[in-house]
Structure formats: structure tokens, C-alpha cells
Amino acid sequence: MAYPFLVFLFIFRARRGKEEHERLRERYGYASCKRTVGPLVWLHAASVGELRAVVPLIESIERFGLNLVLTTGTVSSATIARDCISERTQHQYSPLDITCSISRFLDHWQPDLAVFTESEIWPTTIHKLAKRKIPQVLVNARISDRSNNRWMNCLTLANTIFSQFSQVIAQSEVDSERFCALGAPWVVVGGNLKNDVAIPVPNLHELKRYRTMIAERPTWIAVSTHQGEESCIAKVHHMLSQHAPGILTVLVPRHPNRSNEVEREMKKKGLRIVTRTSGHLIDHDTDILLGDTIGEMGFYLRLSEIAFMGKSLKLKAKGGQNPIEPALTGSAILSGRFVHNFQETYQKFLDSGGVRFVDDEKMLAEYVLHLLKNRSDLKLMQDSARKTVSTMKGALEYSIEMLDSYIRPLRLYASLQRSHHYHSKILSSKNTSH
Structure with a gap:
């Protein structure tokens, strides 16, 4: 109807x-x-x-x-x-x-x-x-x-x-x-077929350019966030900036078409934001780098060693996102507890120590700060995540x-068709020559 x-x-x-x-x-x-x-x-x-x-x-x-x-x-x-x-x-x-x-x-x-x-x-x-x-x-x-x-x-x-x-x-x-x-x-x-997918290699020139702009600034990334979670990420950024001066948050919404909405929300919260598509430089005053492009997750993940997975922190945005991609790019993975869409995958990472669950913004900020200041714990989580994903291929x-x-x-049928077409061409050429 x-x-x-x-x-x-x-x-x-x-x-x-x-x-x-x-x-x-x-x-x-x-x-x-x-x-x-x-x-x-x-x-x-x-x-x-x-x-x-x-x-x-x-x-x-x-x-x-x-x-x-x-x-x-x-x-x-x-x-x-x-x-x-x-x-x-x-x-x-x-x-x-x-x-x-x-x-x-x-x-x-x-x-x-x-x-x-x-x-x-x-x-x-x-x-x-x-x-x-x-x-x-x-x-x-x-x-x-x-x-x-x-x-x-x-x-x-x-x-x-x-x-x-x-x-x-x-x-x-x-x-x-x-x-x-x-x-x-x-x-x-x-x-999961996604475990066998090679992460696309980003534009190395662009990656080097962004890493140069970021320089030695402490950085973390929040990926695949959903509506309601960006405000949480803004709160976390404010908490972290009190203990890690100059911190940069890379924020990549799950749906890039929400980028304008997210940008407005971040500005209302007093955060200085640069979008990937704007081409503007990241300077020491930039709080948020907003990933508003499609197909560049591998690029964004390589800008930081700490990744928070969205769709997991709030009841209205729950179910979780697949942690395979950040694991393959060498990230220490943090996530909310609402990950039931990928519960077996997360359980494997949890058992190996490659992921840590957080309950709220305060706990997320504490974990990010801990990993930024404790290199040995960060490396242990990264190595555990890599080993876990290698067993899942x-x-x-x-x-x-x-x-x-x-x-x-179907292969046999296609082969017979090609053979028939080839022999038909041979016969046709012979008849023409005669």
C-alpha cells in the first residue's frame, strides 16, 4: 500500500x-x-x-x-x-x-x-x-x-x-x-570475516602531516560514537585537560552525516574543533579533531594508541562496535559495557586483557589518563589485543x-561456455577462410 x-x-x-x-x-x-x-x-x-x-x-x-x-x-x-x-x-x-x-x-x-x-x-x-x-x-x-x-x-x-x-x-x-x-x-x-580483512593503508603523506601537527601532545580517540555519546566525550575531554594539559581528542562519529550536529554540540561546550574536511591546521589550542570523512578509520586509529569504542556507554546507544579494527592497528581498547551485539568477541579480548570496560565518563577519563601515564600497561594491552585478533582469523x-x-x-558451467565460445570462433574463422 x-x-x-x-x-x-x-x-x-x-x-x-x-x-x-x-x-x-x-x-x-x-x-x-x-x-x-x-x-x-x-x-x-x-x-x-x-x-x-x-x-x-x-x-x-x-x-x-x-x-x-x-x-x-x-x-x-x-x-x-x-x-x-x-x-x-x-x-x-x-x-x-x-x-x-x-x-x-x-x-x-x-x-x-x-x-x-x-x-x-x-x-x-x-x-x-x-x-x-x-x-x-x-x-x-x-x-x-x-x-x-x-x-x-x-x-x-x-x-x-x-x-x-x-x-x-x-x-x-x-x-x-x-x-x-x-x-x-x-x-x-x-x-567473523572482518577478522581477516586487511586494514586499508592510509595516505602516508597525510598521516605524517597530521602526526607532525599533533607532535608530542597526549592524544586519544573515540570512534563510532552515536547520538548521546558525543556529550560524554566532551565531558571526558574536560576532565582529562585538568590532568593532561594540551590533550587532543580525536572524535569519529559512526555516521559522518551527523558531523555538523556534532560540531555544533562541541562548540556549545566551549571546545575548539577542527574537522578533517576543513583542511585547517591543528594547533596547540585545538581540543577536538572531528573525523567527518568516509573510509578513513584506519587513518584516524593511527593517530593515537588509545581507542574508545562507541555505541556502548549509554542505554540509548548500546550494542557495541566491533573492536577488531582498533586491535589490528595496535590500539589499547576501551569500551562501555553495552556490547551484547559482539559479546563473544569482547569476551575473548577481555580474557586476554586487550580491552577494559568503563561504566561512565569519570571511569573512562581515569582509564585514558592511566594509560597515557603508564607506558608499560598501555603496551601490555596493545600486545594482548594483537595476539587475540591473530587467533580469530x-x-x-x-x-x-x-x-x-x-x-x-557455476565454475564448470562458465568454463564450458568459454570453451564453446572459443570453438565457435574457430569454426567461424575456418568457414570464412573457405
Whole structure:
């Protein structure tokens, strides 16, 4: 019933920079490019984080000689996709989970295999794929406490939907148990693909320039913060400045489109702020460096050795953020206690001493100050985090192994097609010469 009115929603989102106006038709299943010849894999990743996690998987499928259509749901992920996919992969915005849109998409692309990531469960899409007998695999699969409770409250519907998956490759044992309870017929534990992703190397010239501007100033970073947490970070900065003169806080909101809002909030609290996009120099009076760019988390994390993970400190912003990236870049990790979306991961870091939980702003300030003044404790946390993440690799190799039974027939079909095309060209040239 809402379908005719969705165009107004998309136009509104486009004006706010959340959609590409010239590509809105893709949301309705209209393709903006031709389908490539031969077997095709459809891979869907919701946003930037999911996309980065499956890029190595995409590259592996491409090396098998197969073509892909990659769908994502955000402008930022589309921007990243342009830089990290080859000519074998075509990018489209994900179609609406409405019968006419998804049918139009499937009619054009005719995928031979559908691969979804993490917690992308779209009932109409799953139903239409099952009706066309297209295998569906959920990789790097996870399900949050909140989503699990919702599905369990409508278990009959959940069983109908989840039973359509040919396979689920879960991130953890907890996720595996949940998917099994919801009706998925074949579930294995493969680990988290994000653990195997190499952190993009930042622009070394820019990194050196910023490090020179920061010089010897004590620095810490708060990443992936959500609404309500930035005010906490401002309080922490004020507390730290009383004991660590000249301290610089690097603040990177989870959603860069909130940067203007965050900047206004920091200024109201009397803090002097420089944004990454402004190009202004960081001087001794700068309190906050605001990371307002997309795809530069590796750059920001390399500006400090102490990282606080957002979405964890306040009840309105809870669930946690994955600590893998800061661990890979050598950070000592601090977090609030609301991390249930990544509870197994955090437990491993907690057991090894690579992460410390804080209850409030005061405790966060105390931990940051302690690590700034105690180099040995800082190094111990950094080393523990590195060792922990090194034991959590292997998900990519395992996922490829699990996908092999679906990929191998497509590889054979593609090989036969190429062979037939080659022999047809030979015969054609011979007939021409005669």
C-alpha cells in the first residue's frame, strides 16, 4: 500500500545526500547496466562495514572466473564499491523488498546464487528466490539480541523464512544456536570475516602531516560514537585537560552525516574543533579533531594508541562496535559495557586483557589518563589485543570452502561456455577462410 508514496521518501533522502538521485530507479529493480553473459552470483552487503568484510570473498569468487552483481544500501558503500571492485562485478543499489521491485531485479539479473551478509533478512526477496529455486547462503551471519527476540515472538513466520536458506555460515556459536532455533536447516560456525580483512593503508603523506601537527601532545580517540555519546566525550575531554594539559581528542562519529550536529554540540561546550574536511591546521589550542570523512578509520586509529569504542556507554546507544579494527592497528581498547551485539568477541579480548570496560565518563577519563601515564600497561594491552585478533582469523578460507559446493558447478558451467565460445570462433574463422 505504501509503494506509490515511497518515491517521495527517496526524493527526500536524495536531498539529504542519503540517495543518489540519478540512480533511484535501481531501488525499484530497474537495472542501470546490462547483465553479463554466463553464470552470475548476486552478493548483497548492507553498508560500508559489511562491504569491507566481503571484499576478499568477492575477489575470491572473481578469481574463479565468475561474474557478480553487488548490491548495497547506502551512498557511502556505493562510493567504496567503486574503488574496490573489478570489471567482473557490477554494482547496483539494493531493490526494495516488495514483490514488483524484487521480481523486476531478478528478471533482469537472473542470478544463479544469492549470497547475503550478516543480518540481511528480507522476507519477500527470500521467498522470490526460493520460488525460482535459486540457492541462498547467508555468510558472516549474526543476529542481535533484539532481532532474535522479535523473531522468536513470531516463530512460525521465522521458520517459514529461515528454512529457505540453503546454508548459514554464522559468526559465533551463539549466532549458530539462534539461527538453528529460528529454522535454518544447515548452520555452521565460520567466524567473523572482518577478522581477516586487511586494514586499508592510509595516505602516508597525510598521516605524517597530521602526526607532525599533533607532535608530542597526549592524544586519544573515540570512534563510532552515536547520538548521546558525543556529550560524554566532551565531558571526558574536560576532565582529562585538568590532568593532561594540551590533550587532543580525536572524535569519529559512526555516521559522518551527523558531523555538523556534532560540531555544533562541541562548540556549545566551549571546545575548539577542527574537522578533517576543513583542511585547517591543528594547533596547540585545538581540543577536538572531528573525523567527518568516509573510509578513513584506519587513518584516524593511527593517530593515537588509545581507542574508545562507541555505541556502548549509554542505554540509548548500546550494542557495541566491533573492536577488531582498533586491535589490528595496535590500539589499547576501551569500551562501555553495552556490547551484547559482539559479546563473544569482547569476551575473548577481555580474557586476554586487550580491552577494559568503563561504566561512565569519570571511569573512562581515569582509564585514558592511566594509560597515557603508564607506558608499560598501555603496551601490555596493545600486545594482548594483537595476539587475540591473530587467533580469530580463518573465516575467509572457511567461508570459501563452505561455498565451494555452490560455486563449483557455476565454475564448470562458465568454463564450458568459454570453451564453446572459443570453438565457435574457430569454426567461424575456418568457414570464412573457405
